[in-house]
Amino acid sequence: MAAQPGPLTQWPWHWMGSFKYLVFAPAALHTAHRVVTSGWGDMDTAYAAMLPALLLRMIHNQIWISLSRHQTARRKHIIVDRGLEFEQVDRERSWDDQIILSGLFFYLGYAAIPSTRFMPMWETKGAIIMALLHIGPVEFLYYWFHRALHHHFLYSRYHSHHHASIVTEPITSVVHPFAEILAYFLLFSIPMLIPIFMGYGSILGIVLYLAYIDFMNNMGHCNFEMLPKWIFQVFPPLKYLMYTPSYHSLHHTQFRTNYSLFMPFYDYIYNTMDKSTDELYERTLIGKEETPDVVHLTHMTTLQSTYHLRVGIASIASKPSDNPVWYMWMIWPMAWLSMVLAWVYGSAAFVVESLKLKKFKMQTWVIPRYNFQYGLIRERESINKLIEMAILDADGRGVKVFSLGLLNPGKTTQWKW
DSSP states (O other), X not given: OOSSOOTTOSOTXXXXXGGGGGGGHHHHHHHHHHHHHHOGGGOXXXXXXXXXXXXXXHHHHHHHHHHXXXXXXXXXXXXXXXOOOHHHHHHGGGTTHHHXXXXXXHHHHHHHOGGGGGOOSOOXXXXXXXXXXXXXXXXXXXXXHHHHHTSHHHXXXXXXXXHTOSSOOGGGGGOOOHHHHHHHHHHHTHHHHHHHHHTOOOHHHHHHHHHHHHHHHHHHTSSBOOOOTHHHHHSTTHHHHOOOHHHHHHHHHHSSSOOOSSOTHHHHHTTOOOTTHHHHHHHHHHOOOOOOSEEEEXXXXXXXXXXXXXXXXXHHHTSOTTSOOGGGXXXXXXXXXXXXXXXXXXXXXXXXXXXXXXXXEEEEEEESOOHHHHTOGGGHHHHHHHHHHHHHHHHHTTOSEEEEOTTSGGGGGGXXX
């Protein structure tokens, strides 16, 4: 919550708690009525694309959450080396509110603008217009609106809620008071609505523009540096057209610099670029290897255990494993896919959690295998190799204590040295 909450700070469905997705009930009933009365053949492409577009945004955000938390556990390229506060975790649990709002806007836009029902899948002219509108009006207006939000009056009533997160995560990018998010939605609607009114709108153009916004937002708040230096050396002007995670991290630590949205050239024009931006980028990109004192090696148990990892889904991981969340069945395919990918490409243990207790540094490493795989004779040799590689890696890095959990100790007699 902001320091002095202003009007429209609270989200309208905040009181609904975990039942907030019921705000889609009128749209769902309307869809059901159309199907019953007119059949699926009457469903145009734009209307049918709404739900998949929202689901893709959810998956996109979750991928960034998992990637960021894995990199934070590794701590090699971390930007702000501090732990997350419990208050921040609770405050950012509502990151999906903005996806609900975008779904409502899609539905209202479809109902209010008849031309959306005849949009093609792709229109090149519309995509070019959309890009130009973002580079021009959107980036310019956002820069000055962002600077206004840092004025004491608006900052204390709205924007301080976002800046309460010094150590940012990808979902920090969309955690704002309701009024502030409304302003952002109106701003980002410019490149989507103008091509539609000009007759050049397209379904894929809107989906890709939203994916671009989500990608840049998540990357800028992920708290680890990921952009290689060579891309700026190959195309030097890119430094004015694309920010880096360290660039935006400085805005959360220094507050009065680096105001731009995704393209830093307005910070260069108006002299608000933080002087330490380039130095922080290069230093963080090089990174540092952190040697833990204690490593605990474990593995996944069931498919659902993937959700309960730190890199999994926070709303599920916060609950006991024997108390399943109602929507877990909907995302079961993601757990199955992660299992297949881990089975095929999982060639080493990976870090899922890092903890510090005074001077002691501890990490949890996970073998990318599940309980049922330990019972497969043909998997024994590969699992033994994974365990052996983890032990040798820990020994080479100077780890003082190495412990084994779950089924790992039972397989020590099969190790081959």
